[in-house]
Amino acid sequence: MISLQRVTKRLGGQVVVDDVSLLIAAGTTHVLLGSSGSGKSTILRLILGLLQPDAGEVKVDADTERPSRSIGYVVQEGALYPHLTVARNVALAARAEGWEDARQRTRLRALAELAGLDGELLDRYPAELSGGQRQRVGLMRALMLDPPILLLDEPLGALDPITRAELQTQLVRIFGELRKTVVLVTHDVREAFVFGAGITLLNHGRVVQHGTFADLARRPASPFVAEFLRAQAPPPEMTREL
Amino acid sequence: MKATLVLVALCATALWPSPAPSQPSAIRVGSKSFTESYILGEIVAQIIDGAGEARPERRFGLGGTGIVYGAIASGDIDVYAEYTGTIAQAILKTPAVTSVEPLRAALAPLGLTLSGPLGFENTYALAVRRDAAQRLQLRSISDLAKHPTLRAAFDPGFLERPDGWPGLKAHYGLAFADVRIMEHALTYPALANGRVDVIDVFSTDGQLARLDLVLLDDDRRFFPPYAAVLLARRAVAERFPRTWAELQGRLVGRIDTATMTRLNALADLDRRPFADVAATFLGDTARAPRAARSGRELLTPGRELVTLTVEHLELVVIAVAVAMLLGVPLGILAARRPRLAQVELMGVGVLQTIPALALLAFMIPLFGIGTVPALVALCLYALLPIVRNTHAGLASLDPRLVEMTTVLGLTGWRRLAWIELPLASVTIMAGIKTSAVLTVGTATLAAFIGGGGYGTLIVTGLALNDVATILRGAIPSAVLALAIHAAFEGLDRLVIPRPLRGGP
Ligand SMILES: Nc1ncnc2c1ncn2[C@@H]1O[C@H](COP(=O)(O)OP(=O)(O)O)[C@@H](O)[C@H]1O
Ligand SMILES: [Mg+2]
Numbered sequence: 083m084i085s086l087q088r089v090t091k092r093l094g095g096q097v098v099v100d101d102v103s104l105l106i107a108a109g110t111t112h113v114l115l116g117s118s119g120s121g122k123s124t125i126l127r128l129i130l131g132l133l134q135p136d137a138g139e140v141k142v143d144a145d146t147e148r149p150s151r152s153i154g155y156v157v158q159e160g161a162l163y164p165h166l167t168v169a170r171n172v173a174l175a176a177r178a179e180g181w182e183d184a185r186q187r188t189r190l191r192a193l194a195e196l197a198g199l200d201g202e203l204l205d206r207y208p209a210e211l212s213g214g215q216r217q218r219v220g221l222m223r224a225l226m227l228d229p230p231i232l233l234l235d236e237p238l239g240a241l242d243p244i245t246r247a248e249l250q251t252q253l254v255r256i257f258g259e260l261r262k263t264v265v266l267v268t269h270d271v272r273e274a275f276v277f278g279a280g281i282t283l284l285n286h287g288r289v290v291q292h293g294t295f296a297d298l299a300r301r302p303a304s305p306f307v308a309e310f311l312r313a314q315a316p317p318p319e320m321t322r323e324l
Numbered sequence: 325m326k327a328t329l330v331l332v333a334l335c336a337t338a339l340w341p342s343p344a345p346s347q348p349s350a351i352r353v354g355s356k357s358f359t360e361s362y363i364l365g366e367i368v369a370q371i372i373d374g375a376g377e378a379r380p381e382r383r384f385g386l387g388g389t390g391i392v393y394g395a396i397a398s399g400d401i402d403v404y405a406e407y408t409g410t411i412a413q414a415i416l417k418t419p420a421v422t423s424v425e426p427l428r429a430a431l432a433p434l435g436l437t438l439s440g441p442l443g444f445e446n447t448y449a450l451a452v453r454r455d456a457a458q459r460l461q462l463r464s465i466s467d468l469a470k471h472p473t474l475r476a477a478f479d480p481g482f483l484e485r486p487d488g489w490p491g492l493k494a495h496y497g498l499a500f501a502d503v504r505i506m507e508h509a510l511t512y513p514a515l516a517n518g519r520v521d522v523i524d525v526f527s528t529d530g531q532l533a534r535l536d537l538v539l540l541d542d543d544r545r546f547f548p549p550y551a552a553v554l555l556a557r558r559a560v561a562e563r564f565p566r567t568w569a570e571l572q573g574r575l576v577g578r579i580d581t582a583t584m585t586r587l588n589a590l591a592d593l594d595r596r597p598f599a600d601v602a603a604t605f606l607g608d609t610a611r612a613p614r615a616a617r618s619g620r621e622l623l624t625p626g627r628e629l630v631t632l633t634v635e636h637l638e639l640v641v642i643a644v645a646v647a648m649l650l651g652v653p654l655g656i657l658a659a660r661r662p663r664l665a666q667v668e669l670m671g672v673g674v675l676q677t678i679p680a681l682a683l684l685a686f687m688i689p690l691f692g693i694g695t696v697p698a699l700v701a702l703c704l705y706a707l708l709p710i711v712r713n714t715h716a717g718l719a720s721l722d723p724r725l726v727e728m729t730t731v732l733g734l735t736g737w738r739r740l741a742w743i744e745l746p747l748a749s750v751t752i753m754a755g756i757k758t759s760a761v762l763t764v765g766t767a768t769l770a771a772f773i774g775g776g777g778y779g780t781l782i783v784t785g786l787a788l789n790d791v792a793t794i795l796r797g798a799i800p801s802a803v804l805a806l807a808i809h810a811a812f813e814g815l816d817r818l819v820i821p822r823p824l825r826g827g828p
Contacts, residue, residue: 130731132727132730132731148733149731149733150731150732150733151733153731155728155731157724157728161722161724161725161728163725163743163747164747164823164824165746165747165821165823165824166821174732174734174742175732175733175734177742178732178733178734178738179733207822207823208823209823223732
């Protein structure tokens with residue numbers, strides 16, 4: 083379970099997260115939706131403990147001594163270490179935990195299978211992979227220690243539409259299989275629709291509306307919500323043509 | 325900054341046992357880095373050897389007065405040839421005291437003593453061509469005042485020092501038709517060719533023996549007396565009384581200006597090794613001096629190159645290794661503490677602005693002369709590129725990659741060793757490479773404080789005004805710099821992870 087109660091965070095003299103409350107039940111997938119600069123990434127950093135709130139409280143069911151065991155973190159383009167092979171990148175957290183090589187290898191194979199990554203790629207360096215492959219490696223690395231919580235910050239942001247759609251479907255399947263508490267950040271309304279049972283729409287660091295996609299579409303809390311959804315919807319003529 | 329200095333010093337002394345206390349039976353003979361001083365040092369060394377009471381240890385070419393006096397004051401050398409004027413003005417700062425007795429008394433509390441005057445003075449003097457001297461009846465400097473149409477060429481030093489041209493002009497009321505500034509070595513041909521009529525010289529300059537020149541008498545006593553004497557540590561003179569007596573007996577009053585001029589000419593103009601020149605003098609003044617066994621001078625060129633290369637490499641490798649051991653952690657510290665970084669980088673930067681020779685001179689009171697102070701100075705010089713690049717490499721890492729280390733549970737040394745240092749390795753190695761190549765060059769200055777290496781030849785060559793000797797030191801030094809650069813390119817392949825290396 084993840085809970086934020088009336089959390090406020092200032093960065094560089096500016097309120098970036100403004101009185102945000104959020105409750106995410108264990109085992110569910112939740113989407114933080116909002117345009118760029120609305121404070122989504124900062125909320126993930128608060129959950130990760132990389133930042134401390136200026137006001138309010140962040141509570142996470144996690145091993146406070148070793149958060150790496152409890153929370154996996156995936157970011158855009160993977161943020162892989164260029165000097166390490168894929169296998170080394172993925173196994174970093176396990177190495178820090180002192181896992182034996184054999185155990186690391188077994189886990190690597192299982193993760194490659196889960197993430198749909200060709201096993202041959204494990205010995206390559208990140209620069210030798212495609213964007214989609216790097217994203218899969220980033221996911222594998224986050225899952226190495228099998229943490230109950232998974233945070234994803236625009237994981238598909240840098241991908242071309244086809245790879246994006248393909249990975250989207252696979253992620254939905256993986257989240258279903260793993261039954262983890264997932265928080266996914268996106269600015270893309272359609273991605274929110276595909277993933278999210280629960281959606282939180284943010285604007286300028288404030289929560290505009292909590293709810294399902296249907297709630298947001300049918301009962302927008304403010305004109306901003308309707309405008310945000312409409313701005314990203316394809317025009318009706320285009321939908322007809324397709 | 326202070327902490328850095330202390331660290332460096334500690335580290336250097338830990339690596340290198342403090343200045344090796346010379347063996348009890350050795351007398352360490354110093355010299356400045358000009359011809360006359362080398363020759364007198366060599367003469368002293370050969371007399372010590374002949375006396376049989378102690379073994380001479382040669383520490384020649386120790387730069388100027390500051391360095392060589394620093395060395396004797398701190399007990400790193402035992403004896404060298406100095407001039408009364410220099411002792412009065414530069415060392416004791418009592419320019420009025422000029423004769424040996426009061427100088428000796430003033431030096432006694434410092435644990436030093438003086439021999440009697442050796443017999444010649446090495447002071448500024450004015451020289452004219454013999455034919456001109458006869459034609460114009462020039463015998464003394466006052467005679468010049470009667471000939472305002474004469475042209476003079478002076479060395480820049482002489483032209484500016486108050487005890488040079490400005491003072492002389494006022495003292496004698498001189499005026500010339502033309503006064504030019506010229507590099508000292510070039511004033512001789514200018515005078516010989518009749519392009520000028522008067523030049524400044526040192527009274528024992530070897531050139532004076534070869535060109536037909538007349539030194540004008542300082543009849544109104546302007547130039548302070550620069551009588552040559554031996555400056556020695558009193559304890560040593562007392563401990564080896566027979567040697568000290570022998571030195572005094574064979575040298576005091578025994579070297580007149582003509583003799584010293586001739587000896588300088590043998591070295592400067594005939595390119596005879598200092599040891600030979602010294603032996604010539606001793607052969608003239610006494611029967612059967614022992615054969616000269618001057619370490620470096622009698623080596624074959626091949627052996628010499630090997631010895632100097634080993635010495636030079638030793639300086640560079642140790643200095644850069646210590647600078648790495650200190651510089652990389654200092655760079656890491658700076659990257660971790662941005663506020664400390666300011667102070668630290670500024671401190672290391674300031675070190676770099678101290679002229680290398682001055683830094684070497686500062687080391688003498690702390691570490692004496694020889695390899696240790698040279699290493700400490702080189703190490704301090706080598707620090708800046710390493711600290712700066714380590715700091716820059718770490719501070720400019722992609723913050724997302726650094727943040728991810730925390731998320732993955734990599735803390736402390738793991739974060740540093742697995743992630744940060746490898747990612748910054750290209751920049752860090754570039755700093756180390758720069759530092760190593762610079763150190764090869766700077767290490768040639770080590771010879772000024774007896775640190776050895778290729779600089780020994782450069783210093784000797786400068787003293788003899790002999791380009792060939794300078795090149796014998798400068799060319800291997802340049803080659804070594806290239807070799808070190810290549811070696812570090814090789815090291816890059818070991819240290820920098822393959823994907824981070826540039827190129828194909
Ligand atoms: N370290 C920081 N210092 C100052 N301002 C920051 C910092 N990090 C983020 N911000 C600002 O906070 C706001 C929200 O950032 P972020 O949480 O990254 O938004 P999002 O992920 O929704 O695009 C932005 O205006 C950003 O410029
Ligand atoms: Mg963001």
